[in-house]
Each structure stands twice: as C-alpha cells, then as structure tokens.
Amino acid sequence: xxxxxxxxxxxxxxxxxxxxxxxxxxxxxxxxxxxxxxxxxxxxxxxxxxxxxxxxxxxxxxxxxxxxxxxxxxxxxxxxxxxxxxxxxxxxxxxxxxxxxxxxxxxxxxxxxxxxxxxxxxxxxxxxxxxxxxxxxxxxxxxxxxxxxxxxxxxxxxxxxxxxxxxxxxxxxxxxxxxxxxxxxxxxxxxxxxxxxxxxxxxxxxxxxxxxxxxxxxxxxxxxxxxxxxxxxxxxxxxxxxxxxxxxxxxxxxxxxxxxxxxxxxxxxxxxxxxxxxxxxxxxxxxxxxxxxxxxxxxxxxxxxxxxxxxxxxxxxxxxxxxxxxxxxxxxxxxxxxxxxxxxxxxxxxxxxxxxxxxxxx
Amino acid sequence: xxxxxxxxxxxxxxxxxxxxxxxxxxxxxxxxxxxxxxxxxxxxxxxxxxxxxxxxxxxxxxxxxxxxxxxxxxxxxxxxxxxxxxxxxxxxxxxxxxxxxxxxxxxxxxxxxxxxxxxxxxxxxxxxxxxxxxxxxxxxxxxxxxxxxxxxxxxxxxxxxxxxxxxxxxxxxxxxxxxxxxxxxxxxxxxxxxxxxxxxxxxxxxxxxxxxxxxxxxxxxxxxxxxxxxxxxxxxxxxxxxxxxxxxxxxxxxxxxxxxxxxxxxxxxxxxxxxxxxxxxxxxxxxxxxxxxxxxxxxxxxxxxxxxxxxxxxxxxxxxxxxxxxxxxxxxxxxxxxxxxxxxxxxxxxxxxxxxxxxxxx
Numbered sequence: 001x002x003x004x005x006x007x008x009x010x011x012x013x014x015x016x017x018x019x020x021x022x023x024x025x026x027x028x029x030x031x032x033x034x035x036x037x038x039x040x041x042x043x044x045x046x047x048x049x050x051x052x053x054x055x056x057x058x059x060x061x062x063x064x065x066x067x068x069x070x071x072x073x074x075x076x077x078x079x080x081x082x083x084x085x086x087x088x089x090x091x092x093x094x095x096x097x098x099x100x101x102x103x104x105x106x107x108x109x110x111x112x113x114x115x116x117x118x119x120x121x122x123x124x125x126x127x128x129x130x131x132x133x134x135x136x137x138x139x140x141x142x143x144x145x146x147x148x149x150x151x152x153x154x155x156x157x158x159x160x161x162x163x164x165x166x167x168x169x170x171x172x173x174x175x176x177x178x179x180x181x182x183x184x185x186x187x188x189x190x191x192x193x194x195x196x197x198x199x200x201x202x203x204x205x206x207x208x209x210x211x212x213x214x215x216x217x218x219x220x221x222x223x224x225x226x227x228x229x230x231x232x233x234x235x236x237x238x239x240x241x242x243x244x245x246x247x248x249x250x251x252x253x254x255x256x257x258x259x260x261x262x263x264x265x266x267x268x269x270x271x272x273x274x275x276x277x278x279x280x281x282x283x284x285x286x287x288x289x290x291x292x293x294x295x296x297x298x299x300x301x302x303x304x305x306x307x308x309x310x311x312x313x314x315x316x317x318x319x320x321x322x323x324x325x326x327x328x329x330x331x332x333x334x335x336x337x338x339x340x341x342x343x344x345x346x347x348x349x350x351x352x353x354x355x356x357x358x359x360x361x362x
Numbered sequence: 363x364x365x366x367x368x369x370x371x372x373x374x375x376x377x378x379x380x381x382x383x384x385x386x387x388x389x390x391x392x393x394x395x396x397x398x399x400x401x402x403x404x405x406x407x408x409x410x411x412x413x414x415x416x417x418x419x420x421x422x423x424x425x426x427x428x429x430x431x432x433x434x435x436x437x438x439x440x441x442x443x444x445x446x447x448x449x450x451x452x453x454x455x456x457x458x459x460x461x462x463x464x465x466x467x468x469x470x471x472x473x474x475x476x477x478x479x480x481x482x483x484x485x486x487x488x489x490x491x492x493x494x495x496x497x498x499x500x501x502x503x504x505x506x507x508x509x510x511x512x513x514x515x516x517x518x519x520x521x522x523x524x525x526x527x528x529x530x531x532x533x534x535x536x537x538x539x540x541x542x543x544x545x546x547x548x549x550x551x552x553x554x555x556x557x558x559x560x561x562x563x564x565x566x567x568x569x570x571x572x573x574x575x576x577x578x579x580x581x582x583x584x585x586x587x588x589x590x591x592x593x594x595x596x597x598x599x600x601x602x603x604x605x606x607x608x609x610x611x612x613x614x615x616x617x618x619x620x621x622x623x624x625x626x627x628x629x630x631x632x633x634x635x636x637x638x639x640x641x642x643x644x645x646x647x648x649x650x651x652x653x654x655x656x657x658x659x660x661x662x663x664x665x666x667x668x669x670x671x672x673x674x675x676x677x678x679x680x681x682x683x684x685x686x687x688x689x690x691x692x693x694x695x696x697x698x699x700x701x702x703x704x705x706x707x708x709x710x711x712x713x714x715x716x717x718x719x720x721x722x723x724x
Contacts, residue, residue, distance in 0.1 A: 033691070033692075035692075078440065078444070082440070085509055085515070085516065086510075089509075089510065089512070089515075094690055094691055095689070095691075096691060116518060117479065117516050117517065117518055118515065118516065119515060119517070120504065120506065120514075120517045120518055120519055120597075121518065121519070121597070142482065144482065147447055147451075148448075148451065150451070152482075153447070153451075153480065153481060154447065154479050154480065155479065155481070155482045156478060156479055156482055156483065156518055157482055157483070235482075235483070327457070328456055329395070329456055329457075329458060330395070330397075
C-alpha cells in the first residue's frame, strides 16, 4: 500500500512516501502510451527493487526492459550512456518511450542524460532510492555524466516527467550513504530553511536514521525548498546557484580524493564548513554558526574537517580541481556564502586561494 | 566590408549578407567575455574561411583555437563530440567560453551538440557556409549527431547565441551542394510561403546559382518563415513539425542510400514529391501541384523520382528506415501533408506502407 504526499514541481510532481515504487506503473500510465519502457538501475539497487517496479510496470500494460549497470560514480560515463542508447534502439523506442531511473543520483544523472539526448529528449521517470537523490538530485532536471577527470562535465537540463521517492528504500541504504545524503539535508536547511536546521538540531535522532520519525517531513521540506528555488531558475542563471552551498569545496575534495573514496555528502559537509568560515569573513554570518554546524555534523557522524575524511586529499590536488570549477571565471570563483542561515548570497570574486585556505590553512 | 540584414529570432539574431564572416569577432565581443574561443570547422571549409574568422576573433581580443574535423555526414559522431570536449578541456573552457561552428549543417549539428552538453550548455555561434545550413539548419536550435545507423538519433535543442550567414561562402560551394540546399528553400516555400514558391517559379535563374540576383531575398525569406514557425514551438511539440515536410521519405531515402551517396536535399526533393502525392490523396491538395513541383525541381536540376538519385536505394532498405522514423508511433507515421501550399497539416496516422508506395509504387 502506498502512503504518500505529493509536492508539485512545475510541470511534474514529486511523490514522497512508503510503497510508492509499486505506483510506478500507474505513474507511467498517466504519462505515456502503452509500449516498451526502459528501466535503468544499478547492481546494488536492481536486486532489491527491480522486480517490484517491473511488476508494477507490467501490470499497467507496459513492456518493461531492464538495463542493470555497475554501481557507483563509475557508472556515469559516456560508454554507459551508449549502453542505454543501444537498449533504446533494441527495444524500438520512439519519442514517447519512457526511461525509468531506479537508483541513486548516479542512476538518475546517467539515465536522465541518455533520455535527454535520445531523439532530442524522451520522457523519464525518476525513482530515487537514496536520501541524497530524494532530497536533492531528483528535483531540478540536472542530468550529467563525468568526463575524463571532471565530474558532471557533460550534461544538460532535462526535467523528469515524474519523481517518486519511496522512503522504504532508505532502509536498505548503507549507513554511510544515508549520512552522506543527510549532508544535503543540512545544506538545504542552512541555505534555505533555517527552521529545518533548528528542528534537526533539537532532535538529531529523529532524522539521523532511515526509521527516524521525522524523515518524511524532512524529505518533504527539502523537496519543497528545492522546488521553490529551482522553479524560477531551471537553467541556473541566478537564484538556483544558491543550491551549490558547500559544493565548490565539496566537489574539489571529492574529485581530489578520487570518486568513491570520499562520498559526495561527506565532501559537502567539509565544504559547508569552509563556506561557513568564508561567510563569517566575507558576508557577515554570525560566528556562532561555525560551531553550530560543526556540532551538528559531529552529532550526526558526518566529517567536519578534511582530516575526518576517509581519504584526505592533497592540497595541490584540491587546488587543481578548484581551478577547473564550472563556476570559475577569470581565476575567481563564484561561490555561495551566507549572510545568515536562509539568506544565501552569491559572491563572484572569491580568489581560489582564499577558498583553498578555508580548508587548508596556510 | 559587411553588407547585411538582420532577422531577429527570439533570443538571438540571424545576420545575412556578404562579408559577415569578418564580423565574427564583433559578434563574440557583444556576447562573451574575452578568453578562449573554440572554432570548429571541417576540412572543406577550414582552408577557405578559417583564417578570416580567426583574424576577426583575434582582433576582438579573443584567443581562437581551431579544431578541424573530417568533412561530411561522417563528422557527426559521438567520437567527434569527444574531440570537441577534449579541446574544450585543453583550452580551459569555462561556462562562458563560446564555441563557433564554421561550416555546413553537419558542423553546426556537431558543434552545437557539444556546446549544448558541455557543462550543461555553453554558448555557441553559428556561421553557416552552405545554402542548406543558411536557410534551414542554423535556425531553430536543433543539434544532433548520428548514432549507429540512425541519423540525428542523439541530440538536444540548444539555440545558438547568434547566427551569421555569409552569402559569399555559397560561391565556393560545389554546385550539387548548392542545389541540394535549394531543396530546403522549396520546402519552406511550399509548406510556409507560397509567394516565395511562385516567385522562384517565375525566375528560377535568379536564385538557382550563388550569384543569383534574388539569393539574398530568398535566404532572408526562408529564415523569416522558419523563425515564425520555430518561435512558438522550439521543442517541436506541434507546429514546428511542419518543417519536416518532405523529410519523412527524405530521411529514409538518405539513410537507405548510405549517407553521402545521396545528398540531404536531393533525398528531400524526392520526399517532397511523395508528400505532395499523398497530400493530393489525403488532404485535398490540388493535383496540379505534383506537376508544378516536378517541373520546378527539373528546371533547377534537382531529382524528382527515386530513379534520379545518384544511388537508388532498395525498397526494403527504405522500408526498414521508415520503420525507425522518430515520428513513428505504433507503426503509423506522423507526416506533414499539404491542404494547399502554405497550409501544412500534420497527419498522424499514415501507414508506413502507404508512404513507401508513394515512392515505390506496387
């Protein structure tokens, strides 16, 4: 049985609750004509949830075809995009054939990119199974794969036709993955919804596990906050960039550590600390927030400083990756800082060296 | 010296005239910050016009980098997209780095696709050097590469920041290429601008060569007509599909003949004849138009029937490619027919076999 709430997100809806994977067929039926459907998933998620989705899709008179790809960031390659293309060819996909992405953010990024670029865009449905994907990646239409050493260098904006986040899937998520996703919850809270931050601070136990009492409300709050920001700025020309809070340093740390050694959310946690420090210096954030963020990260079991990361990257490697940031222009980085929690500001002239020093003090 | 007219096309402008390649630098300067610029061209066009564009770009304080790719439809591969990506990496491109496509439709399709998918979209400037690209391909934001046997299977919509069509470049175009492009002029005229068709009928010599007196007006008329249709429907959900007049059969013939053996416009000419015949049967087009189109195609030196093609494809190969058409759903093809010249209608239920019989009578 499905017990869910729905957050409207412009042209599509985000369904959040338990048992929503079983509604995949119904979601398809309301958005596409009967025919083949390509289910893309990975080797971690497939064995757990593919059958459930396949049954639901079949019951709705679609013909499910599954493509199970290797798990992890290494999934996001142009080679795997070609595997999706090849399967679309072999099932005889037309412009109305939907792609269903079942998995974490990597699966959504890859399958969404393939759908975006096949015949100049076919529909896709996103079934995020990680906390990270449910609160962040599945909303906003960003799709991408990695290219050579660069993360998400190749991608486009292509909104899904629907998102259905089944909170039950969080229970099979490794604890470290769950916590990593929680880092994006804190990002959303700090940058956009200070009340959410304070409510988490008051009861970390109520959210810090998949069974936590406050998980449904928290996911809904994050999706709502993200929808508000993305709605007015899909293509990230302005306001949307505030969602990158913590990500300038986060991405550089993640890349420098080698994808996989450090999880995205872990790197973002340390990146948020850097952004908070720079915010105290540059945009007048009250100094207490450095200690409050650090305290909450520690209470949740997330890293605070670079030394807390499983793989501590070299300063030089981080510097090199910062220099390649997509938001860099003329050697200065456009970075999201906070005037206060919930009051983000994009500062376009932060020298890369200053960013680096917030993580690697001289 | 540049002598040009400008057609506004929504967010960008199409400059049409002589000497406009020399304005490339000025166009860039008004749309991007100084820095690297990637010029993508092919081995036919590069030797003729690259220096001219490079000088103009350099004079405007940009740093031009050139990538010269093999010419022809074989240029449009994912492998060549990667070559563009690699060059973007090596010049240290950021989100504001423009790509300039100098060449025919294939160069624009490829470079536009690479720009569309690099960092989720960087700006690109289109400098079309063939009649086909000037009157058709450069307007409307379609980008794509071929995939396996399918033409344009992988692509997205990504409008250029500017288009500058230098009519002087038509003089170095092989005559067969020029005529092939003229087929798209006739398509635009028949589907959207019957006055243009009649004016060409009255004076084929005034347009049928690059030096033709009426070339500038004709290119401007085609761009205006296309802009009108595309403006309201960039993503080809409805109205825009009328631009596919002649292309259902055209694409199938072109693919079945093997790209290169038959030029796009040549295939489209035969495809228009098929569409006109079906229009007489299905949408009440006056029968005289079959003879009028055939007469004009012959006067211009374009093919009329499949036997006129340099490579005559097998019926079975054409049938196979029709079955793969992007506009096919449930075995029936959505096809543009005419109620009258300038009054196109999309008929969604044309059986593939009926389409085939318009070219290969039983």
